[in-house]
Amino acid sequence: MSDSIRLARTDTYEHTISGLLKKRADLFNEAERIRDRMAEIKNDISALDRVLGTLGYTGDLDAEMPRQKRQVLFGRGELTRAILDELRDAPRPLGSREIAQGIVALSGQDARDRKYVTDLTRRVSKALRMLKESGSVRSLGDCKGNLRWTLQS
Structure with a gap:
């Protein structure tokens, strides 16, 4: 095992920049897919709510939902x-x-x-x-x- 660090063969960061840009594009695409999936899920929930109403369900649908953890964006004050x-x-x-x-x-x-x-x-x-x-x-x-x-x- 060598103790020396291998230096890059180029003085520019072309490969690194290219790799980071590709990763950035991949993450944006993944975020877009997740947003699309979230929209599908919300539409499915709305459809289920309409069917439940059609079938005569009269309970509070919001009460049946699991509690969501509150997202804290800012500290006190x-x-x-x-x-x-x-x-x-x-x-x-x-x-x-x-x-x-x-x-x-x-x-x-x-x-x-x-x-x-x-x-x-x-x-x-x-x-x-x-x-x-x-x-x-x-x-x-x-x-x-x-x-x-x-x-x-």
């Missing part, structure tokens, strides 16, 4: 701090989606993941309503009826 930081640094009032996108960018998550951004936007909206009740932020309506948020002066 972390989302509120991130929202206030975004608003503090903003030159103008921001919408909840803009705030969520800023938080995604800061946290290093994938901003292209629409489901994650939508879920985070929903959480940001709720947190903003709570902050409004406590007097920390205020909302302004724009011409389309959307709320823009800014820190309370």
Whole structure:
């Protein structure tokens, strides 16, 4: 067994880059297959629910579901701090989606993941309503009826 390290025969990382790009494409394809399968499963569950209703089942279908583990995205107070930081640094009032996108960018998550951004936007909206009740932020309506948020002066 040799103690020396074999050096690469090239000065560039062409092979490594090529391999990483292939792996990246494979992972995107796998994610697409998983998303498609999830959609199929949701459609199957909806079909089963309709058949159960047709057959006269009157129970609570949601009560029959196994409890899902709650996904913790932020620690206690972390989302509120991130929202206030975004608003503090903003030159103008921001919408909840803009705030969520800023938080995604800061946290290093994938901003292209629409489901994650939508879920985070929903959480940001709720947190903003709570902050409004406590007097920390205020909302302004724009011409389309959307709320823009800014820190309370």
